[in-house]
Amino acid sequence: MAVQTSAVPGARRRKPALFGLIPAGKIERSEALWFWFFISPWVIGFLAFTTYPILMTGYYSLSRFDFRNPPEWVGLANYASLMGDSIFWKSLQVTSYYTLLSVPLGIIFGLLLALLLNQKVPWLGVFRTLFYLPALLTGSVAVALLFSWLLNPQFGIINVVIRNFVGPDGMIPLGLSGPRWLQDPNWVIPSYTLMSLWGFGASMLIFLSALQGVPTALYEAAEIDGASRIQQFFNVTIPMISPVILFTSITGVIGAMQLFTAAYVISGGNNLGAPAYSSMFYNLYLFLNTFRRYRVGMASAQAWILMVIILLLTLLMFWLSRRYVYYEADEEGAL
Numbered sequence: 172m173a174v175q176t177s178a179v180p181g182a183r184r185r186k187p188a189l190f191g192l193i194p195a196g197k198i199e200r201s202e203a204l205w206f207w208f209f210i211s212p213w214v215i216g217f218l219a220f221t222t223y224p225i226l227m228t229g230y231y232s233l234s235r236f237d238f239r240n241p242p243e244w245v246g247l248a249n250y251a252s253l254m255g256d257s258i259f260w261k262s263l264q265v266t267s268y269y270t271l272l273s274v275p276l277g278i279i280f281g282l283l284l285a286l287l288l289n290q291k292v293p294w295l296g297v298f299r300t301l302f303y304l305p306a307l308l309t310g311s312v313a314v315a316l317l318f319s320w321l322l323n324p325q326f327g328i329i330n331v332v333i334r335n336f337v338g339p340d341g342m343i344p345l346g347l348s349g350p351r352w353l354q355d356p357n358w359v360i361p362s363y364t365l366m367s368l369w370g371f372g373a374s375m376l377i378f379l380s381a382l383q384g385v386p387t388a389l390y391e392a393a394e395i396d397g398a399s400r401i402q403q404f405f406n407v408t409i410p411m412i413s414p415v416i417l418f419t420s421i422t423g424v425i426g427a428m429q430l431f432t433a434a435y436v437i438s439g440g441n442n443l444g445a446p447a448y449s450s451m452f453y454n455l456y457l458f459l460n461t462f463r464r465y466r467v468g469m470a471s472a473q474a475w476i477l478m479v480i481i482l483l484l485t486l487l488m489f490w491l492s493r494r495y496v497y498y499e500a501d502e503e504g505a506l
Contacts, residue, residue: 231471249472262456273367274423281374309370315436318366322352356449381415410497
């Protein structure tokens, strides 16, 4: 017969923990206190600079607020105004177009570069470093200024090269002079997409680590079965690195939906969304409503709408991943 601990003479009953955070035992309490002491800077920063702003924007989104007067409760009026705002829908369209174009291309270029740098060639470490270095400046003001010069239709180096090769007086006289890039509404999003590829070295590094984690025994077995290199890529490599593809897809979508710095710098801060609102990204319009028009309540509603959109897209990608993403631990019964 099992004997209960409380019935044993001299047995000590464990005291309940304080709010479930600090144990009652002397040693455990000391360890817990030191833990909270060292983590307190992060906790304070998270509460003050993340949780509090989120809660306040939620309140402001239901209020009329312009920095000068106290918030005035208006309920869902800000959301209703956004639903009837054509520029809001235009910003959502521009951002969605950019996301659909830049994220897949970034994944493809990162994966192809990782495949190339996964080979055994001389100076491999140097090549990996050189291709990764541009990723350190992704999203910076310097990169935006650099591409505003590179994509200049008159003297930009890209159009100069195009004219020298296929221009009217080029090596192959096809009469092409290059697009107007950032000055043509039809080429604005492709221009920003080209700019985003500057930093695909970060995804390259992630894919490279994933490729090196694929068991070589799988390739040997596929080769014995007569699979070609292309068949090995689609039937071995892609399934084994599919969790990494999912990760880069989610982080890529989150980053693309929040593009701001490049669009603000290239527009000069004075002609936001030009030309013809073709570069009016979602966060750029949010900035415009907040710091130019002082519609803080409407901008807060925009922020919450963006958060919901990103959350739904993330949940959708996780839901689709159940069919297309392979986890090796599932076969081993660990998950």
